[in-house]
Amino acid sequence: MTKRMKTNYPNIYKYETKKGTRYQVRRAYVINGVPGEFDKSGFKTMTAARAKLREIEEFIENEEFGMISNPNITLDEYYQKYKEKRIFRKEWTADSLSSIDSHYRNHLSNRFGQTPLKKIDRHSYELCLNEMLHVEGLAEESVKTYHHLMCAILNDAVRCGVLERNRLSYVKIRKEGAKPKTKNIDLANYNLFMDKAKEILTKQNYAMLYLTTFGLRRGEIMGLTQKNVVFRPDGTFIRVLLTRTLKRPDGKGTKTPSSERMIALTEEAAALLE
Template identity: 25%
Template sequence: MAGYPKKDEKNGTYYFVLEAGKNANGSRKRIKRTGFKKISESKAAMAKLMLELKSGQLQKENKMYLGDYLDYWLENYVKTNTKPKTAAEYEKIIKTHLQPALKHIMLSELKSTHLQSYYKEKLIVLSAQSVTHHHRVLSKALNDAIDWEFIDRNVAKGAKPPKPTKREMNTYTVEQLNLLLKTAKEKTPVFFPIIYAAAHTGMRKSELIGLTWKNVDFKTEKIYIRQTITEANGKYFFNPIPKSEKPRGVKLTAELSKLMQKLKENHDNRRNILGETFNPHNLVFCNSKGNIMAPSEISRALKRALKSAGLPDIRFHDLRHSHATILLKANVHPKIVSARLGHSKIQVTMDTYSHLTDSIEAIAVDYLDELLE
């Protein structure tokens, strides 16, 4: 049953269309209502009609299961009002978590205590951050249910989701990082270049996965971030930076520049042999088949290298933190570090790495000791 209020550009009024099963000849039956002066009036009329059409599938008159409503919300709001990646993430949360646990509860009978029990159960297998995200998705869906006049209040506002804890930052010393890179080259050669690049640039995983050869300038030895590639619900999404933003340029280290030149030569040779079907997206870092590197595969490759090197466990994102920490401890100006990381403001950098203040200040004092009598 699809539909969502839309504006008629010709006369400025609102209308909606709902599917109402099939006609006797098997064709799809649609009901259209027009002439609403306000979108709120259109939403209310659509909600009322939708309840009437769904009445044969409900246990009680004018009531629906939460599971049915979430399907309706995905179809009539999420798919038409959110970006594809967001829609895929919402669908995964609903299909994998919310519906299996809560679909049997009537929408009108849903209580804050139902959600509280759900959060408690999910915390056994998920992080507080993930559970809080589930709460936000459900709260948004219930707010829309109020707009459509399915319910009178949002019970999610009375529930208490867990408070996310800040993830601990784990960083490597220069010696540890060099050991990791040496081991990764031996143990996971396909993923070594992207691990190496993360350590040498501080770029995010999504930025590295989305980097294309078009955005590598060997003359100036810079790479430019103009898009990211992210994954949600088994699908990949290409996310270009807004046209209003200037692409971030990251200066390459001498060793990374050499590595990327070798990668380019290998890439061109393989493309000459295999044709345009190899690496169709022209990615700098791709798997052996020329396809997008799956984020999970990159993380697993890193774990294999860490285990072989006997190093403490870290996340791929901690390579970015290690890069920043090494620079700040070397007394590189925070403004430069902030620019390499792509932080919107230098204050973000200072807040993120505030734990380094004492060690950086100690370096500054040692420098003063050498200069002043």
């Protein structure tokens, strides 16, 4: 075995290889009274080794090191840890959590949930993606969404030292014969649609539909209140300050701070809101 030499940094060692100096991180820990050790070699720079050591120290301090000490942790088990971190850091809203949970439960957990992370292989995974595309008939964009979620989970596992690498990176997802959706609509069809909507919808529902033409999101329209509509001599305006969704019926702020804005309305839109 190549001789390891101490460095100026505790828990970091160096050794020589044919390709130059490499670094090793070794850190002892105790979980529920049971001692263990994190040991990883192959770092090309001291900076990389120190970064990994800091990461490990954080896991120990936050009592998250159990994930690393369990080499057979399954996808379901790791997803729960991954989800808890995102919720604790407030990176996911209630609506995001609901959507992501649904994607995971219906398309990833049912296939790989009980499989240890280290045993999820690229070949089996690609077969499952092909099944989604060509047997289940799912849209290409939907399958890409599920794939991005899977990669986010595995990339987190790599950062946490649970996996050496993400074997599912750079998987190509393409549905043969699928044509890109045309999202453009000509003026004649737009007018035809709006005229028909005005004919069959209630005034309130038509007003909600009409407001989407000003770039408002659904949640922003549902979050409008009387005080957000400003009637001025130079026109009618909407202050976009609040959104409402199924998971946040009492309302919350806009999606991003920059989404707070004033929108000038046409005379027709103003009349609908009076």
